[in-house]
């Protein structure tokens with residue numbers, strides 16, 4: 336299947352409105368300090384200078400969830416990937432304003448960074464409101480597909496957690512179908528409330544807020560890597 340691991344193409348916007356001077360300065364000055372190195376293997380030591388639990392967010396949008404998790408868990412290292420420049424600027428603003436030292440960013444495709452990590456090295460992986468690609472002929476572009484999931488499974492530690500949030504009914508059904516076929520993940524929901532209510536340690540994202548404002552339902556999936 337031509338899913339995101341094989342097509343190696345990024346769809347969607349790379350830049351929105353023009354950056355203001357302060358935002359451009361963040362990109363020029365702070366981004367190089369917190370950027371994931373461009374090439375080579377990476378681990379907690381190379382990224383943070385010490386061994387520590389690692390978490391990873393695919394498509395962090397404006398970075399509010401990434402920053403909130405980093406602030407809540409200063410002992411962990413957070414790696415966030417997002418190709419959208421204005422989103423990266425948002426995350427840089429949070430890093431500066433909250434004085435976060437445990438976040439590393441990559442402006443680009445998450446999968447190319449994920450594959451440079453050692454296997455079984457992540458405690459958690461977050462995929463929150465991935466681009467839905469609602470048309471059936473675009474289903475192969477969805478991040479929840481066997482190729483990306485194989486990679487996510489390989490990089491999570493046994494016992495690690497994969498969190499997926501969506502407000503898109505098509506994506507919700509698709510994800511449940513794809514995840515249900517996997518023998519390497521266990522869905523942690525015991526009752527509907529477990530996936531209909533946002534867990535307390537799951538900070539709200541911008542897309543989620545927007546979805547709620549528009550009256551959409553939001554679903555919260557937590558899977559344990561077996």
Ligand SMILES: C[S@@+](CC[C@H](N)C(=O)[O-])C[C@H]1O[C@@H](n2cnc3c(N)ncnc32)[C@H](O)[C@@H]1O
Pocket residue numbers: 339345346347348393394395396397416417418419422443444445446462463464465466467540541542543
């Ligand atoms: C609908 S937005 C959700 C953003 C954020 N997670 C939130 O909930 O507010 C999906 C995001 O995934 C990003 N994205 C798409 N493909 C990606 C990839 N291959 N690697 C990293 N991010 C990606 C997009 O740029 C976009 O910002």
